[in-house]
Amino acid sequence: MRSIDLTAATWRKSSYSNQDGGACVEVSDGFDGTIPVRDSKNPSGPVLVFPSGEWSSFVTAVKDGHLPA
Numbered sequence: 001m002r003s004i005d006l007t008a009a010t011w012r013k014s015s016y017s018n019q020d021g022g023a024c025v026e027v028s029d030g031f032d033g034t035i036p037v038r039d040s041k042n043p044s045g046p047v048l049v050f051p052s053g054e055w056s057s058f059v060t061a062v063k064d065g066h067l068p069a
Contacts, residue, residue: 004031004034004036004049006028006036006047009028009030009031009036010028010029010030011026011027011028011038011040011043012026012027012028012029013025013026013040014026014027024039024040024041025037025038025039025040026038026039026040026043027055031049033051033052034049034050034051034052035049035050035051035052035055036048036049037049037050037055
């Protein structure tokens with residue numbers, strides 16, 4: 001497993017996160033071939049890292065309504 005230095009990561013909140021502070025997901029761009037993902041309510045907590053292609057497929061499935069609510 002490759003280690004990724006996230007100390008300089010710039011995070012952006014998902015446009016699908018609600019305004020009440022719940023279900024907030026943040027992602028960071030600029031990491032070759034990977035997408036780091038974290039819970040915005042716990043920014044010092046764990047980060048999941050997904051291959052870019054798999055993350056793209058997940059986002060497309062969410063946008064197209066193919067995942068259960």
